[in-house]
Amino acid sequence: MADEKKKTINRLKSMYPLRAKVNETYLKSVEAIQAGKPAVWAMLNFYYGDPVLKAMDVEVVYPENYGAIAAAMGVAREYLDRADAEGFPTHLCGYSLTTLGYASRMMKELKGQIPPEAPLGGMPKPLFLMSSAAICDARYKWFQALGRYMDAPVWPLEAPIPGIKEFFIEGYYGRMVKLGVKHLRDFVAFVEKMVGKKMDWDKLDKTANLMIEVNRVWHEINELRKVNPCPMHSRDFWSAMPAALFLAGDLEDSLRLYQDMYKEVKDRVNSHIGAVPNEKYRLVFAELPPWHSLSFFDKLAERGWNFVIESFGYHPPIPLDLSKVSDPLERITKFSLQFLVGYYEDARKQNVLGGTSAYPYLKYAKEWKCDGAILHPLISCRSASTHLPYVSDMLMEKLKVPSLSIEGDIVDLRLFNPEDALAKAEPFEESMEHYRKVRKQEGLDW
């Protein structure tokens, strides 16, 4: 029994209060609506619109995140079936179908009341919707499609996505910033109208700074994971990320909690304590995890597999000194752009032109010294899957790091087969062992 315990993932104690932020957010939004306060539905927007909403005391829920929760708690099926019956093609993003089915049930059947079966208190009817053009088309088209069910206006946040080469054309970055600042200024005016109060610019300034600091500390925590043995497993990353990524909960509290986490991870580094006892293999995971089957990672941990880095889209931007930028909207814009373009200079040097989503994995595998990559293509999330074959090619070609592809989905639990995946573990270990030798022969240092 004691042996068995040793083999499981050694979770960070400091992770638990950060994970609790998600539940808090949903409950707060329901309470807010009951108290007559505004709540909105938002897409993950990479630090762009969130600080504005935060500074305006608007409670925010994220249907993407809620889709994952609904799937994990087994209620998504009903919403998926309802969206299907409403005429939405079944191959659309599973999160979007869950939300559309949920909205249909709430608005058409329950006249605006939260469905009783909805987990975590449900998502209340929003004052407005904040969508985002970042990452994929679904993330703005889906909120537009919600117009069938609710009269909430939509603000689609622009999100420029430059090519690697193109980004280095003279003046390009400045033009992205100009677009971002003007767009955000108009968004502030929109929120002011919707909420019926003026922006407190000092509060926005403070919120922006806290957001940047929270994410800097979060970045530093992940830098500590480069050591061997890695002190923090991907499961802790995914559990702790919402406070930094979605700005879930109070930011000052979040900053304190991430600082606590930094200390705990640093202590583990100093004491050579790994997240997995007897770390044999260091792995990178791309992209979205199988939320509904996370215990799969415990089984792999028993084999000495430590997931040391993961999910580029969930990672904080590479820190950038923005202390001299006086306009909070410009600071927010630059911080948000950094999420993507922070990798571009390196990607260009490496001539990785598919760099927007693919290059970070090259950096991860090299700097976190990974033996292998687990790729998780998702049937209904094409944006998180399209670059994976290229990632696999690139890791092998440039670093001699092998990949294992395990198909799944974000909400359709039937598409991920943990037993089948586990059966591939042993042959993949042989592959990782082989390429360790190849890397050594080629002068790579791990």
Next chain:
Amino acid sequence: MSDKSKGLNKAREIYSNNSQRARELKAAGKKIIGYPCVYVPLELLTALDLVPYRTCGDIKEPVTEADRALPHSFCPIMRNCLDCALKGKNDFLDGMVTIHSCDPQEKTARIWESYTNYPYFHFIDMPVTVRPEALEYFKSQLNDFRKTLEAFTGKKLPKDKLEAAIKSYNQQRTLVRELYELTKPSPPRISGTEIVQVVKALTSLPVSEGNDLLTEVIGEVKSRTDVPEKKLTRLLIWSSTLDDADIMQVFEDKANVVMNESCGGIRAYRAAVKSTYDPLEGLASYYLNEITCARTFRQATPGETGKDYARDLQSRFGYLKGIIRDWKISGAVMLLVRYCDPFAFEMPSLKDYFDSIGVPSTYIEYDYTTGALAPLRTRAEAFLETISQ
């Protein structure tokens, strides 16, 4: 015996072998630039004496090479286009211009650039809204595009040449609209299948040659006696891309498709580039505002703080009302290419819109392969039977 070098026959020939002219021009010393989407402003290429060539897919070509670069559950058109490129079918290209018109285009652009080695490759970013700041950003994107083309060709782009190119493309847009006027009579004077062939031919030719072809086709169609057979239903097909004659023929076996509202039909030709002091301004406005692809986020009033579903539908689909009236449409097919998210999200709302104006409609999905033809036929026939009763 008909003259194969003219009019509809010529369009059919070019459609069947659409890279032939580009290859000839390449052999004569011209530089050929590929593009996968109608959002790429071809005027800039033409003004610099480059020949644009649309890199289409081919439903008869099984995707094999693209399997190593793109997942299966991904836009089948982009997979097919990339597959053709990886098989060397576009080996005459000197470059590619890609654009962020949708997520699959953006994602494929990265892969395409990584797996090929053209002397020139450029990606144009494109906003999703039509807000003023988005337009300004898009104009700056076109200016960057101009700079990279100037660097590639070693030539400066004079304003008068760009204006002349805009004029030529506007003429092409006018001629295509004129061609579509010929589908208004009953029976139409030209079939939907023939128009697919003509439009695909246009995207394979320099603009001046395309305009000459259109002039010939229009003259021939106006005077022809062998017009298409009159069918019970006059169909509108709304799709992202319908650029294959075999697919169109599935519908035309039982109906007259008098309007193809896709980028293989009228979509890129319904409006014109306005004359502006800075030609890039007119181009940016046209390409961002006027092309009615589902990829653009439209709303009744930009930044609106209230929402009214009927007004919302009008802002997104209202342009179809005039088409339905003027072309006497009796049924509409919402033809979805599988995994096309921007169009897929529109389906229930567009159905609501068609219902609101009393047009029977159906949603049919296919995967851009010949294997899709039989099920497509079954669905099309079932719909046509239903609405003819």
